[in-house]
Amino acid sequence: MGKNKVVYVCQNCGYTTGRWLGKCPECGGWNTFTEEVDIYTPTVKRKGALNFLTSSGKPIPISQAKEIEYIRFSSGIKVLDNALGGGLVKGQVALIAGQPGIGKSTLLLQLAYKLSHQGKKVLYVSGEESVDQIYLRAKRLGALNDNLLVYSETVLEKIEETVEDISPDVLILDSVQTVFSTELESSAGSVSQVREVSYRLTELSKRKEITTFIVGHVTKEGQIAGPKVLEHIVDTVLQFEGERGSFYRILKVLKNRFGPSGEMAVFKMTTFGLEEVPEPSAFFISERNADRAGTVIFPHTEGNKPVLLEVQALVLPSVYTNPQRRSEGFDPNRLAILLAILEKEAGIFLRDKDVFVNIVGGIEVDEPGIDAAVAVAIVSSFKDIPLPPNVAVFGEMGLTGEIRNVYFAEARIKEAKRFGFKRILAPKSVALELREPGVEGYRHITELLEALDLT
Helix, strand or coil, X not given: CCCCCEEEEECCCCCEECCCCCECCCCCCECCEEEEECCCCCCCCCXXXXXXXXXXXXXXXXXXXXXXXXXXXXXXXXXXXXXXXCCEECCCEEEEEECCCCCHHHHHHHHHHHHHHCCCCEEEEECCCCHHHHHHHHHHHCCCCCCEEEXXXXXXXXXXXXXXXXXXXXXXXXCHHHCECCCCCCCCCCHHHHHHHHHHHHHHHHHHCCEEEEEECECXXXXXXXXXXHHHHCCEEEEEECCCCCCEEEEEEEEECCCCCXXXXXXXXXXXXXXXXXXXXXXXXXXXXXXXXXXXXXXXXXXXXXXXXXXXXXXXECCCCCCCEEEECECHHHHHHHHHHHHHHHCCCCCCEEEEEEECCCCCECCHHHHHHHHHHHHHHHHCCCCCCCEEECCEEXXXXXXXXXXXXXXXXXXXXXXXXXXXXXXXXXXXXXXXXXXXXXXXXXXXXHHCCCC
């Protein structure tokens, strides 16, 4: 038998090389390489494979394939069911990631209790807490039920044996970075271990039709830690977000094979756990100070359900040689581009001003439809002119100042009207296509500013 091949694997992105490197050429991380045994060499026995995808048949025309009707069941948390497209599916594997202390374990323990209360057998496996610690948290949350089984273990083979023995309806693993396989020489949390654990748990869940939730850690940049295959292999990827000092938490659906992605569920953190927030729009705009300059409402959507967000801007004379450009929930690079557009196309000179932008509620928005709202909020603060309280703005801005169309425009307009906004300022193409009362269309940023008396 030959000697096992040793490789060096980046613990941030999974990049593999035959020699140690100080800087990863893939992700740019420093001192991220660790020595591991290559699990794909013939000398290493490996079980981690998606055997449930293996077929002994022959290729067939896609028109002859069978339509599978997935049977959904409720998680017991209505906002989560809505975000997932109607509920959970047997055999579904979901990855939930978020910052430490954000509430992942709390949410999953409440979810486990809701499902066990429905009569489903739930196995909660923790590699971070003892059984006694889980009990104390469950007692505080009022989540005690005989159908909820807790198990503290970090060895993958023992977890597999337990799952085979009790055949739960739902499996929760907290977390994948703490579990390791004895068949690999690398330590728990390494790229090889995370990849192996995810493959084998996915294969087990599909074969026995177990709905599985896997908790994943995040890096200091907020990205899901571990190899990208972890996100590719699972059916659903959930990102838990929120500011440490805020009561509110946002669960984003980044990927979903059984429903639309881009949906979100909003929760409120209390002493007794997480409470559902059925109307996210009402939450985000509830404390808005509409009579002050620099605030505007933006109808945001990444999935089927839009949410109204408050965009705030603050513009002040700079006391430093280099003016500050800061943003929370909005890309700072995009902010620099918008400031350049405002100067070139609208004559708004902010080169000697500090500019701060904030998306209220701790949510991060990376869609281009927010451009017009951010630009309007900045000019409103710069000129110290409050905007009318019944105005909502959306649209992408091009480098020449044009206002471009964005997706789900009709859904955005309906959500704004539902909350009483009489004027929806949108791209001209949207207004011409929909021809709805209250929708005003504009082709250029200067037209938009003139309509709001900000010129």
